[in-house]
Amino acid sequence: MKLxxxxxxxxxIPEDMPHGDSLIRIADQIRELGFEGVDYLGTPEALDEFFTEEACRALGDHSRSIGLEPNVFVFQDASWNDACSEKREDSVRHFEKAAQAAKWIGCRIVSTLVPMPCGATPWKFNPAAPAIKQGYHMPADYCYQKDWDTLMDSYRKCLAIAKRYGLRMSVECFPYSMISTPHAMLQLLKDVDDPDFGIQLDxxxxxxxxxxxxxxxxxxxxxxxxxxxxxxxxxVSRNNIPAGCGITDYxxxxxALKNxxxxxxxSVELEFTDNPRRYNxxxxxxxxxxxxGEY
Incomplete structure (x- = not known):
C-alpha cells in the first residue's frame, strides 16, 4: 500500500476553485512531505471553468514527474437522487466531465458521493445543545424504494461513463447519508453488481x-x-484529526486491509486545517x- x-x-475549504498553478504547487508540497500518490477533486463549476485538457494533462505530467502518482478524481456532487430529473441529468453530464478530466490527468478511479434521502430537511446544529445530534425530517409521501431505485439508476449511468473512459468508479459513503453503514454498502454493491464499482472507504x-x-x-x-x-x-467532538490522534486503531x-x-x-485526508503541512x-x-509494524 502506498501513502x-x-x-x-x-x-x-475543499470546494475551492483551482486557479493558475495552485494544484501544481499543492502537488509539490504533498511530494515534499514524502507522499507517493495524490487524489484530486472537481466541483461542477471547476469542471466547467478550470479542468481543461491542457490544465489536466499539465497537472498529471507534473505530478508524475516529481514521483506523485494520480489515483482518484473525486466529483464533488450529491444530486444523484434529486426529485428533479433535469438536475440529475446535469449531474451525470458533469460526471462525464469528471471522468474525462480523470483520464487526462491519468487517474485510475473517478469517485463521487452518496446523498441524503430525497426531500430530507437539512439538520440544524444547536450550539447550546449538550451534544451534536444529526437528523432530518422526511416528507409525508417519502418512498424509500423509489429513492433507492433513483440513486441506483444514477450510479449505473455514471459507471457506464467511467467504463467508457477506461476507469473504475467508487462512491464515498458519508455518515447519515443513504449509504452510511457497511450493510448498506453491501446492498449497494449487490445492486450495481459490477467489479469496476466499489467503495471509497473513510x-x-x-x-x-x-x-x-x-x-x-x-x-x-x-x-x-x-x-x-x-x-x-x-x-465525541472531533472528526477531522490526523491519524493517530483519535481512537482509530490504524x-x-x-x-485487516492486508488480510x-x-x-x-x-490517502491521508485532512480538511479545514490552518496548518496542512504540520497535520498531514x-x-x-x-x-x-x-x-x-513499529507502532
Whole structure:
C-alpha cells in the first residue's frame, strides 16, 4: 500500500476553485512531505471553468514527474437522487466531465458521493445543545424504494461513463447519508453488481458512527474497496484529526486491509486545517510506523 494525500486538504475549504498553478504547487508540497500518490477533486463549476485538457494533462505530467502518482478524481456532487430529473441529468453530464478530466490527468478511479434521502430537511446544529445530534425530517409521501431505485439508476449511468473512459468508479459513503453503514454498502454493491464499482472507504466516517472500520473491511473485502481515506476521530467532538490522534486503531485497520488483499492507497485526508503541512506530516508519520509494524 502506498501513502497518498488529497489535494483539497491544502485549501481553506475543499470546494475551492483551482486557479493558475495552485494544484501544481499543492502537488509539490504533498511530494515534499514524502507522499507517493495524490487524489484530486472537481466541483461542477471547476469542471466547467478550470479542468481543461491542457490544465489536466499539465497537472498529471507534473505530478508524475516529481514521483506523485494520480489515483482518484473525486466529483464533488450529491444530486444523484434529486426529485428533479433535469438536475440529475446535469449531474451525470458533469460526471462525464469528471471522468474525462480523470483520464487526462491519468487517474485510475473517478469517485463521487452518496446523498441524503430525497426531500430530507437539512439538520440544524444547536450550539447550546449538550451534544451534536444529526437528523432530518422526511416528507409525508417519502418512498424509500423509489429513492433507492433513483440513486441506483444514477450510479449505473455514471459507471457506464467511467467504463467508457477506461476507469473504475467508487462512491464515498458519508455518515447519515443513504449509504452510511457497511450493510448498506453491501446492498449497494449487490445492486450495481459490477467489479469496476466499489467503495471509497473513510475510516473517520465509520468511527463517528461508532462502526468498527476493521469489521467493515472484512465485510466488504479487498476487491470492493478501491481507496481508503485516513483521518481520525475521537468519537465525541472531533472528526477531522490526523491519524493517530483519535481512537482509530490504524495498525488493526492496515492489517485487516492486508488480510483481505487490498492493494490500493492509504490517502491521508485532512480538511479545514490552518496548518496542512504540520497535520498531514503528523498523519503520514503515524501511518508509516503502522505500515512498518513499529507502532
Amino acid at each position: 497518498a494525500n488529497v489535494s483539497w486538504g491544502w485549501t481553506p 475510516t473517520n466516517h465509520l468511527i463517528m458512527q461508532h462502526i468498527d472500520p476493521e469489521w467493515t473491511i472484512y465485510m466488504l473485502g479487498g476487491k470492493r474497496i478501491f481507496n481508503v481515506h485516513c483521518k481520525d476521530s475521537d468519537a 495498525p488493526a485497520v492496515i492489517q 483481505v488483499g487490498y492493494d490500493g492507497n492509504l 506530516k503528523q498523519a503520514m508519520d503515524h501511518l508509516k510506523l503502522c505500515l512498518a
